[in-house]
Amino acid sequence: MVNDTGASATAIERAWAVLHGVPDPEVPVISLCDLGIVRDVRRGDDGALEVVLTPTYSGCPATEQIEQDATAALVAAGLGPVRLSLQRAPAWTTDWISADGRRKLREYGIAPPGPVEAGAAVPIRLVRRGAPVASIACPRCGSLQTERLSAFGSTACKALWRCLSCREPFEHFKPI
Structure with missing residues (x-):
């Protein structure tokens, strides 16, 4: 048991x-922390x-x-x-990614997700047929002249896109 509240607070800050x-x-x-995975200490x-x-x-292979x-x-x-401990409720949302985290994703070449409106969460689906796909800004040049190449990138939470202006491929972190 920690009796010194000040020492405990300092350890939590550290x-x-x-x-x-x-x-x-x-x-x-x-x-x-920037990804929003750490909920409490x-x-x-x-x-x-x-x-x-x-x-x-819940099926994220990187959890362990x-x-x-x-x-x-x-x-x-x-x-x-x-x-x-793992806390699965409330479920993680891309809204928990910090502003600094979004900037880092963009600089790394991954288009960060936009905000998800309350009650309008977008589930990760294996196949999304017939749904229109909004343009995603290229993280390298900012162009909206982009196209989705694949619903999945290197992980299930990202999609593979290509910029038609600078011709560079990039991943988009799906909003959920």
Whole structure:
């Protein structure tokens, strides 16, 4: 049990700072915090540091790696013992990506998702037939003269696009 509230608050602040430096394993330019995966950091009744994570989707293959990377970084920073838990509700949404995270995605060459209106979440579908696809701005040149090449990119949460102006391919992080 941690009795010194000030020391506990400092450890939690340090933990947040450490987690801001842990990259997402699939998109290493953005941190777990900027991606919105880290939901909370607190002290448990037993004094262990508790980190609450919400995966981008329940079948995300990177979840175990994210847990391992976060734990390793916190332990290496002397903040152990650490306990991680997954919180799947409310479900993660691309609205949780920070403004800095969106900027980093764009600079990396991935078109960040736009905002999702409340109640209008867009589920990831294996096949979307007949639905019109809005143009996505090219993260390299900003042109809206783009076309979707594939509903899936390197991961299920991204789609593959091509800019017709600069001719460069890019991925778009799907809004969900």
